[in-house]
Amino acid sequence: MDEFIWIAGGRVIDPANNRDALGEVFVKNGKIVDNLTVEEREQAHHIDAEGKIVCPGFVDIHVHLREPGQTHKETIKTGTQSAAAGGITTVVAMPNTQPALDTVQTLNELNAIIKRDACINVFNTACFTKDRKGKELSPIEDLISTGIVALTDDGDCVEDNALMRQICEIAAKHSIPLMDHCQEPTLTRGAVMNEGKWSRELGVTGWPNAAEDIIVARNIVLSKYTGAHIHMQHISSAYSVELIREAKKLGIKVTGEAMPHHMALTDECLKDRNANFKMNPPLRTEEDRLAVIEGVLDGTLDIIATDHAPHAKEEKETTLDKAAFGIIGLETLLPICLEVLVNSGKCDLPFLISRITHKPAELLGLKKGTLSLGSDADITVFDPNKEWTLTEESILSKSKNSPWLGKKLKGKATHTLVAGKLIYKA
């Protein structure tokens, strides 16, 4: 039997198609259609979106789902449920699992788990070096055949420039993007947080901006010579934003990514040694924060992603030195971006939505992030004015390591649909 959905009364924002108006969205058998007949409308599941925004489901290309191997932090099931609650319908999972995603067999096994447990679209990446050690190439060409959408050693950075050059050459040949975690390792040994006044104040080893800037510059150079598309993950340093801006002017094929936490918070937030503010790269200064926002606004940083990095309580409730890096972010993407970018008047809703829907999808060649006719009906309905409080109980992720725990937030997904199925309702 045919299935129909009729979403009416909301402001429909579909940036890829320049659509921003009160209107309706129709779904037939999991696909977006331009209308439904009177009979079809009678059968349709009706969603009242009055006062709400109707837009493509969000696309988050930087997520740690922890499966296989670290299911005490997150699983495909809990991670995708958490994403759905945040209005996210597509994620790209990072390969720093245990074992790391560096063989065809591991990827095939993971794909079977995704097929069984994921309630949203999950795309995989694979490592470009074996076990993300930065020493030996992984079997890149075999890995590509499993349908991965990018190569990355996220969490670590290849220090060896000759090896990175070789990786770039292979990636260029196969036209597959590289997503790089830009962290020069010799400058960040033992580093815990941004190097500066607060690292001295707290007596912990600093992570200097230069460690990011150096690898961003290195990657720009390698992209120029090899033609590889290098996507710079989680940019946190003002000068890195500037480097990417200049590289783009020269036509070099690099892109950049901003995280909500780097746009919202600074290293001062660590003053109480709360490890829920410890992540990699770290929160930086106000100057860096503003530069990241500026980078998003002028398109230097092409997209926004979360770097959702779940960790168990005991991995965070310890000293800053020992605590694990990373914070969860799927359920706070929307309210934090609304607060930092839209409610502050820095950009309008269609601009923000483009940065978390079709832009990241296009960046990796995914046919996602639009309400185009015939496309999969991945749709998010959200209330931009809904006020709510983030609590351990409200979080669907298996882990609760958020810097916004206990904070009042504004903006919440009310309905999340994937391929025409309502998978989350507030």
Added chain:
Amino acid sequence: MTVAEKPTTKHFLSTKNLPLEDLKNLFSKARLYKSALDKNTAEHFPKIEKTLVNLFLEPSTRTRVSFEIAAKKLGAQVVNIESATSSLTKGESLIDTALNLQALYADALIIRNKESGSASMVAQHLNIPVINAGDGTNEHPTQALLDAFTITEHFRTLSLSGLTIAIVGDIAHSRVAGSNIPLLQTLGAKIILVGPESWIPSNLANENVSISDDLESALKVADVAMFLRIQTERHANQSQVPLDYYVLKFSMNQSRLSWLKKDAVIMHPGPINEDIELDAHCIRSDRSLILQQVSNGVAVRMAVIESCLGH
């Protein structure tokens, strides 16, 4: 309204936000203890019949012994635990170790550990006093206290306003600097942080704190030159500053003594890397307060223990 409140446990964790009034009290107590120690009359003080545990999870001789003697001079018992003999090597967490020591009726815990924030983290879980004897690259508050006490004693002044103190070395990785910078400011001193640029976070500068990479010009205006131990063991980024470059620019030696002001003095928290921070001549010169620092450590720690455990 006024229900009997549980008295708050008095920890000694940090020199940040330590009120001037508390500092003055600690110093006047320490002065009393010092003169009694010098006259061998310490046994006349009221006894603190408590048991302190020295939980030292990083190597230390001076600080551990200093705390032990301070406690014993006050009549307290001391149990020493070092990392090799502790259950931490069996995988027990620091918090669990501390909770077990509390359950064993320890009356106070003196902690040294390599991770910053260790002592304050433990203090949050315990209801007996915790004294920070050095946590990672964060703080070493009793060292700063004895340094400041030594300066006030030498210059015969309680306030340090009008004095300029040069702190030389790896400011970013020194817990001694981490405690001294706030404490000396509370006492009114001007501070010059001297060292290679990559060892001094530039945003530490304020109206009372300046930054210099020129030892000679700093020493020309300083009343106290405090040289810090170059902690190669704590250097994550060992390649940042080559040692020979450091020695060339920042090492204090006989020929550089002439850079000092007439009445200026030299300090060092120890242990000294001879010919790196200071040469043997400087260590033993009449400008050096280094042994006074060591002696004062006992009196100052007696005052700290008394403030945490006394009546």
